[in-house]
Amino acid sequence: MTRTQLFCRRSIRGGAAALALAFAAACGGNPPPAAPGAGADPFPGSPSGTTSTVPPPPVDPATPPPVPIEPDLITADPYVDMTVDEVNENSPLKPVFFTYDSDELDDQARQALNDNAEVLRTYANWVITIEGHCDERGTPEYNLALGDRRALAAKTYLQSLGISASRLHTVSYGKEFPFDPGHTESAWQANRRAHLVLTAK
Numbered sequence: 001m002t003r004t005q006l007f008c009r010r011s012i013r014g015g016a017a018a019l020a021l022a023f024a025a026a027c028g029g030n031p032p033p034a035a036p037g038a039g040a041d042p043f044p045g046s047p048s049g050t051t052s053t054v055p056p057p058p059v060d061p062a063t064p065p066p067v068p069i070e071p072d073l074i075t076a077d078p079y080v081d082m083t084v085d086e087v088n089e090n091s092p093l094k095p096v097f098f099t100y101d102s103d104e105l106d107d108q109a110r111q112a113l114n115d116n117a118e119v120l121r122t123y124a125n126w127v128i129t130i131e132g133h134c135d136e137r138g139t140p141e142y143n144l145a146l147g148d149r150r151a152l153a154a155k156t157y158l159q160s161l162g163i164s165a166s167r168l169h170t171v172s173y174g175k176e177f178p179f180d181p182g183h184t185e186s187a188w189q190a191n192r193r194a195h196l197v198l199t200a201k
Contacts, residue, residue, distance in 0.1 A: 088197055096194040097112075130151040130170045130196055130197075131171055
């Protein structure tokens with residue numbers, strides 16, 4: 001194709017486009033939309049040479065995970081519906097044992113009283129009686145006095161742990177009410193004790 005032919009073809013196309021615009025204006029219509037890339041702004045109102053974007057809708061913040069609820073650490077009072085006698089049948093209070101003819105507290109006796117003090121702190125309305133007991137050897141009078149000293153030793157130690165004296169009563173039964181009726185060393189050992197009994201709650 002020669003330069004002359006190319007010039008003529010472009011002139012024909014340009015004339016056709018001008019004729020179409022003139023015709024549309026004469027008929028009161030809108031001019032045809034410009035072809036993409038022909039200089040028209042695809043987003044009216046935006047700065048020249050830029051592309052407008054629609055802002056995304058606001059995003060709700062993520063819902064935080066539910067906070068776990070700590071389990072209730074306070075257990076129900078297992079003794080609340082029990083009578084005093086029923087509590088004594090299943091008593092959490094430990095007996096305190098003594099060696100022969102002694103009212104001294106050894107390490108095991110003190111540990112038992114430490115545990116009993118924790119129980120009495122938990123059940124602050126409990127009132128107890130500390131019974132002093134002896135084995136069958138010795139006279140009744142001697143064993144009554146020894147049982148009294150044993151009960152008082154247990155009471156004094158509980159008081160030193162902060163248990164009020166108003167909650168602690170003592171009594172001595174000597175050898176009158178043995179826990180083990182046998183006549184052996186193991187029976188005597190079981191009977192040399194300070195026995196803690198709930199009397200009010």
